[in-house]
Amino acid sequence: MDIQIQDADVYALAHHHRFQWEEAQNSYVILFPEGMVKLHGGAGEVLKRVDGKATVGEIVADLKATFPDAEDIEKDIIGMFELATGKGWLRKV
């Protein structure tokens, strides 16, 4: 997987995918034909900010502000973008 995530990039949920909070599972999930992914903790926090408008840089800044105690958060956020793009959950706008 060779995906370069840049600060200025804008991502949106891939076509035919749906992102929602699931009370019964106490987590965010991504739904798509024939499958679903349960997102733990931070992954949901990242994806709920992906709206096809905010840049990666803005999302990082927002998460840093929301979770000031989390260390080295940027690397994890970028990692999440890489994972989600590689899996086809996100598309670059």
Add this chain to the structure above:
Amino acid sequence: MTQASLGESVVQKTVHAAVNNGVAASATQTQPLWLLAEVTYRCPLHCAFCYNPTDYDKHTQNELTTEQWIQTLRDARKLGAIQLGISGGEPLLRDDIEDIVVEAKKLGYYSNLITSGVGLTEKRIQAFKDGGLDHIQLSMHDITEEINNFITNTKTFELKKKVAAMIKSHGYPMVLNVVIHRYNIDHMKEILEMAEALGADYIELANNQYYGWSLVNRSQLMPTREQLERAEAVTNEFRATGTKMKIFYVVPDYFNDRPKKCMNGWGEVFMIVTANGDVLPCHSARVLPNMKFPNVKDNDLGWSWKDSPAFNKYRGDSWMKEPCRSCDEKEKDLGGCRCQSFLLTGDAEAADPVCSKSPHHHLIEKAIEDAKNPVIAAQPILFRNDKNSKKIISGELKELTDAFHALP
């Protein structure tokens, strides 16, 4: 937030056949994430490989009402169900699918209509789109009109292509399901190319598994090991071309040394509600002896899932006997499929005979040999239709089902 905390658990499945889907969900998952609503057993197609029960004709007159389905959807959602498959038979034979779709959307399901395409009109698909149906899974059978029409026992080839275009033009993801058997397996490359040409986003190549009508027609449908190996190689070559289409390849369990983890475990993530309201952990569970399955007309759905004796009977592994009990691979497959064990060996708790460690494994080897026997393989196919189902129920076709320990 660490990379580890992102830990995904991907649950993937296919819904057409009773299959193992390479699911990676935890064994302690006790929510019916997947609700399959088999809303009717009526069907305009007569597919030889249909997994529906051969005695389905008993359940074409006592279907749940719209209100009962809507209540079932609500109750299942409360239990955590999130993926909804609307299947059959052919669900479009009911005129209330539009109402079911609207309710599913309201409840937050990701909903899927599983259809042959027969009965899908511009008017209905527009209503589904407006109502919030998320996707449509269309069954395709072959690239040739001849095989399509033969195996479904209907003239539906041209119609399916039209329906595929209709699905695409309404902005739906194109999800194709192709059941693979002796008659189409040598066309794998062409089938994949057709899917790509139709603009498919997903294609499910579901190697035939032997339940229902498919078990009765096993010797006529089963491909050879050589055919399977070629088909798998072709599929892998196609994947390597960099296609954007997602390809799900459902492995043919008869040709494996180990059984499938059927339904990802009994009562773990799947719940099926049948046309007449029976609540089942898998499509063919009603073949099992001495089991009383709950029914939505009589039982609370939460009780059915969590507490009913039927759903608890094969949860986990405490029911196992040897060779499964002491097997170091038992968590991988949970002993395979209870229905397959019972149908073929007469003991639901026996190891799935697909397993090479099973004392009944010779039954699988014999079935593979029988399928190669030109005399046996040349016997006529029993197509799935009301007339044949009535004959099965009356015992008129006993010689076709005698080898099995229950009506498939």
